[in-house]
């Protein structure tokens with residue numbers, strides 16, 4: 001199965017990438033900043049993961065990341081304990097808002113499963 005993991009460089013995302021590769025899936029991981037090696041080296045070390053850039057603040061990038069996938073595991077989220085002045089960014093990338101955005105895009109690009 002071809003699976004997209006959003007937030008692939010995060011704690012949950014990287015663990016999912018490792019487990020999916022081990023199970024033999026073709027894995028695409030989306031990261032917010034592809035140009036920063038510090039955010040992707042640990043992913044490349046896991047195996048043949050295809051890395052793409054996607055930012056929840058730019059839905060077209062998320063849609064492009066989903067193209068051709070059978071399933072999406074959506075872990076990208078702005079997960080902060082204290083972030084004065086970042087309320088709007090946290091809401092846009094929150095577990096409540098972002099899945100609705102992702103589910104809508106998944107329908108458009110015909111991804112069968114979105115979690």
Ligand SMILES: NC(=O)c1ccc[n+]([C@@H]2O[C@H](COP(=O)([O-])OP(=O)(O)OC[C@H]3O[C@@H](n4cnc5c(N)ncnc54)[C@H](OP(=O)(O)O)[C@@H]3O)[C@@H](O)[C@H]2O)c1
Nearest residue numbers: 007009010011012013032055056057075076077078079093
């Ligand atoms: N960790 C756990 O044990 C656990 C357990 C259950 C549920 N969860 C939930 O799973 C989600 C992820 O948790 P985590 O621990 O993996 O957090 P994390 O390590 O902070 O990872 C969050 C990921 O989301 C990305 N991200 C943040 N804002 C983004 C945006 N606007 N567009 C695209 N990507 C964005 C981050 O990218 P950057 O690196 O570029 O910031 C990072 O890859 C959260 O909703 C959390 O509540 C976590």
